Amino acid sequence: MTKNVLILPGDGIGPEITAEAVKVLNKLVETDGLDIAMEEDLVGGAAYDVHGVPLADETMQKAHDADAVLLGAVGGYKWESLDISVRPEKGLLRLRKEMELFANLRPAMLFPQLASASTLKPEIVAGLDILIVRELTGGIYFGQPRGIRTLENGERQGYNTYVYSESEVKRIAHVAFQAAMKRGKKLTSVDKANVLEVTEMWREIIDEIAPEYPEVEVNHMYVDNAAMQLVLNPKQFDVMVTGNMFGDILSDEASMLTGSIGMLASASLDKNNKGMYEPSHGSAPDIAGQNKANPLATIMSAAMMLRYTLGREDLAVKIEDAISKVLDQGLRTGDIMEDGMTQVTCSEMGDAVVAAL
C-alpha cells in the first residue's frame, strides 16, 4: 500500500538539501518499486511568513496523518527577533512533542573515504561508529515553568526547568539498551548526576533497567567528561544515551568526527517507529541560497526513513552504498573538501548519488 511522506523543507539550506533527498526517493520510486506519495508543506520561518505561526494546525494534522515526515531545517536571521513562542524552532519542537517522537537516533558513522576530512587525526576516527540516543520530547527544552521575569529589585531573571519523569527515562533507556543489543553491546549513559538531581534519578533508572539486558556492558559518564572523551578517544563509545540538551550538544560535537556536521543524519521515532527524519544540523543561514550545502545528512536521513518506518532496509542500504560510491569517485561538497578531490555543489552531489543508485 502506498505510504505517505510529508516533506517539510523549512528555512535556509532546508529547501536545497531536501530537494536532493526527494530526487533520490523519486529515483527509487521509478526504479525500485518504492511505493510512496510525497506532499510538501511549510514549517519554521517559511510557515510564519504565510500563517503567522511556525507550524499551522493543518500541517500538524498532515504530519499526524502521514506515515513519515522528512524535514530540512528551520530558523534564520530574519526571524531571530520574533517572540520565542513563534520562532521557527517552535514549529519543529511542536512536531516532535505532538508526534511523541521521544527517541532521537543520531548515528555518527565515519565513511572510510572521509577519515582525513575530520579535524581529528585519521587514526583517532578511522572505523568510528557511534549511535547517540537522545531523549527528544522532555528535559529542559520542554520543562515548565519557563520564561523571563522581573524581580522586585528590577533585575530580569531568565529561568527554565530541567525535569524528567521516571517513565520518560525508562522508555528512552529501553530504546538505547535494545539498540546496544543489536550493535556492540556497550552503553554509555551521559548525565550530570554529581550536580543535578534529575540526572541522579536518570542514572538510578539506567542501573535498574540494566539487569534486563545482561549482555550489555553499561557505564556512566558525566557530560563534561563525555565531551572531552569524544575527542580524546571516540572509538571507546558504541551507544550513548542522554537527555535532550546534552544529546543536542554532544551530537554536534560527534558530527565533526565524521568529517562534517553535513554528514550526521537522524531519526526521531515514536513508540511504534513512526518517525520524522532530519539532518542533525540547522538551517546554515551563512551558506543558504548558494547551492553549497552538503545534502548527504538529509539523504542519509531519508535512508533511515526507509529503514525504520517504511520497511525498506534494502533501499536504505542501496542509498548508503550509493553515497559510498560517490565518495569513492572523489566528489566532495565544500565542508568535506580535501586536496585532490573534486568540489561539487549541493545539487551536483544529489545528482551523483542518484546516478550511483
Ligand SMILES: NC(=O)C1=CN([C@@H]2O[C@H](COP(=O)(O)OP(=O)(O)OC[C@H]3O[C@@H](n4cnc5c(N)ncnc54)[C@H](O)[C@@H]3O)[C@@H](O)[C@H]2O)C=CC1
Ligand atoms: N533541526 C533544526 O532545524 C535546527 C535548526 N537550527 C537553527 O539553524 C539556524 C542556524 O544555527 P547554527 O547554530 O548556525 O547551526 P547550523 O547547524 O545551521 O550551522 C552551523 C555551521 O555548520 C555549517 N553547516 C550546517 N549544515 C551544513 C551542511 N549541510 N553543509 C555544510 N555546512 C553546514 C553552517 O554553514 C554553519 O557554519 C538557527 O536559526 C538555529 O536555531 C539549529 C540546529 C538544528
Ligand SMILES: CC(C)CC(=O)C(=O)O
Ligand atoms: C529545536 C532545534 C533548534 C534543536 C536542535 O538544535 C537540534 O535538534 O539539533
Ligand SMILES: [Mg+2]
Ligand atoms: Mg542541534
